[in-house]
Amino acid sequence: MPRYHLIGAALLLSLAGAAQATSFVVTTDAVVRAGAASTDATSDVTSSFRDDKIVQAARDDAASFVGSEGAIRGASLESAFLHIRQQLPALQASDAQLARAILVL
Template sequence: MRSLSRLLIATIASLMCMSQAQAFDTTTQSLIKTGYATSQVTTGPFDNKLILAAQDDAAAFIATDGQLRGAQLESALIYLRQTSPKLHASDLELAQAILVQ
């Protein structure tokens, strides 16, 4: 199951590298963006204990639609943005990527 999700993420990432993704509707576009953000974030920084410790905060952030922002999630978001400056993902997309780990 885990290898299937990694394959899906890799496929989406490679498609986005070939050309800009043109989604049929906003739901599909959101899925593509989230998959791309996840693929970008999962390529390395999740070995960091700071990121793994933020999973509970990420779950609360997603469940409350961004209303509850824990300190561990905030630290993880800052870390991800500093270590991956080319990563253009929203806080929600990054929280989803953290939670998937």
């Protein structure tokens, strides 16, 4: 009987290892895709707004926005979003992507 317990334990451990590897791959893929999307927005915003006072003033609000996953939206950040979207109407970026781009400046 102890032999069956050892085989069962080995089987459970191997399945757990496979599940962890799969979740790691899925998480990594999601992070890479999100990074690529925000890189596009970041390159457009950073090249245009590096010295913009409205955008620079929103850095603290952008940090709060990113840190709270969008729950905290400061007035300076809202103003910067509006300003950026007026200056670059063709830019297709989410608020989260813009906030990350502002932090990169």
